[in-house]
Amino acid sequence: DIQMTQSPSSLSASVGDRVTITCRASQSISTYLNWYQQRPGKAPKVLIFAASSLQSGVPSRFSGSGSGTDFTLTITSLQPEDFATYYCQQSYSTPYTFGQGTKVEIK
């Protein structure tokens, strides 16, 4: 199985801050990497697919980059509705695997 490791596990930030979350795969996955946002009590929602493609309807303050084993999700100018947990997921091979999550909290 491909292991996905996110860092940090949690972070505190203020509205308007720039936030960066990283995800590392245990082997090269090209750009087969997706990012999801999960608000408390809700289902995950895709933000970014194929490492850097913004899902329709997702605000442009979200962006993704990377290839191979190292990936980044960036939120420019954090908004109140962005406080949530973020997961990366590899779709390079089954079993699909997720990172452990990064919880973004209000400072």
Add this chain to the structure above:
Amino acid sequence: QLQLQESGPGLVKPSETLSLTCTVSGGSISSIGYFWGWIRQPPGKGLEWIGNIYYTGRTYYNPSLRSRVTISADTSKNQFSLRLSSVTAADTAVYYCARLIERTHNWFDPWGQGTLVTVSS
């Protein structure tokens, strides 16, 4: 707009079989280029992929669960289902169904709201 809704018992006894159904509305599970999947999330923990099915019946399962999992599809009802046998407390989780969009890359979108299944006597 495509919507998915999970249904099934919220409480299952240890050693019994967990059965859930996902009803899809606003689109057909027979559409080309889409798989239909199950993902679970134990309380307070991360996400675990269980498996996917194509409308033809082709399935992919997580090897960690393969011996206990069956995913099936009923195209006449536009539903797909999950059966997990010999459950233990470790199977307590919120279970989500989701569409897997399969292109050059693939991703899950949208997801159902999820249903909590507790394994307890």
